[in-house]
Amino acid sequence: MRVLLVLDHPYTLASAExxxxxxxxxxxxxxxxxxxxxxxxxxxxxxxLAADGFSPVMTREDLVAWRRGAVVDPLVGDYQRRLLAADHLVFAFPVWWEAMPAGTKGFLDRVLTKGVVFAERPGAKGNPFRNLMPRLGGVTVLSVMTTPDKAYRWWYRDPLTKILFRGTFxxxxxxxxxxxxxxRVAGKTPEQRRRLLDATEKRFAALAPGRGGASARKGPLARGSSLTHSGT
Incomplete structure (x- = not known):
């Protein structure tokens, strides 16, 4: 199975140590x-995204091309080719002001081009979109935040899933x-963080070679356990 992981953090993957x-x-x-x-x-x-110098800004030229099912930025075109080849998509980002950083939102805006990754069905009853990513069997979002999980789900109504799941994929x-x-990342001890990273490694080691992975459940939203290294 081909897994595409999109990391959105200014420090890049080099900051994993x-x-x-x-x-x-x-x-x-x-x-x-x-x-x-x-x-x-x-x-x-x-x-x-940060290492690539990806710009999240949809320019006038981008929007004109988007409406025609085309792209003008070679990096966006490269991301689209890699997305279309993926069986499972993973996003990893910190949560700032209760939402994803600009890079992830820009990825949605600029990479998910009409006519490339989805098609519109004029006059369709119900969902007006058709998926043009037949290989993509699932999406996993790995979010890191200082907000308590319960507060994020119940007070803020988890805007992440509304945007990424209900509103997009x-x-x-x-x-x-x-x-x-x-x-609550900032309050975790080094040992707690290590256990969380071990659990993440095991979670992805359990991905089956089928579409979407063995750990993914059917339905519009399957929530993983609430987990949480100092700083996002």
Whole structure:
């Protein structure tokens, strides 16, 4: 199975090691997922948005091309080719102001181009979109936050899943959607963080070679356990 992991953190994947002032728990989680999936024999492709210098801004030229089912940015075209080749998609990012960083939102805006990854069905009753990513069997979101998980789900009404699942991939028609949230990061001890990273590695080592992975459940939203390295 081909796993595409999209990392969105300014420190890049190079910050996965626990080096003071040069570390990111988000990057450590992404690295653990890569280790686990690789150990299971999957092919893992990593898009490191910050390392690539990806711009989240939809320019006028981008929007004109988007409406025509085309792209003007070679990096966006490269991301689309890699996305279309993926069997499972993973996002890893910190939660800032209760939502994803700009890079992830820009990935949705600029990479998910009409006519490339989805098609519109004019006059359709119900969902007006058709999925053009037949290989993509599931999406996993790995989010890192300082907000308590219960507060995020019940007070803020988990905007992440509304945007990424209900408003994007679920709308397109991708199933097996899983959210794994690492909450209250700053309060975790080094041992607690290590256990969380071990659990993440095991989670991705358990991915089956079928579409979406063995651990993914059917339905519009399958939530992982609430988990949570100092700093996002």
């Amino acid at each position: 626990n080096v003071p002032h040069r570390r990111s728990f988000t990057a450590a989680v992404a690295a653990a997922a890569v280790r686990g999936a690789t150990a299971a024999g999957h092919e893992v492709d990593v898009i490191d 679920g709308k397109i028609g991708v199933g097996n959607l899983r959210w794994v949230n690492f909450d």
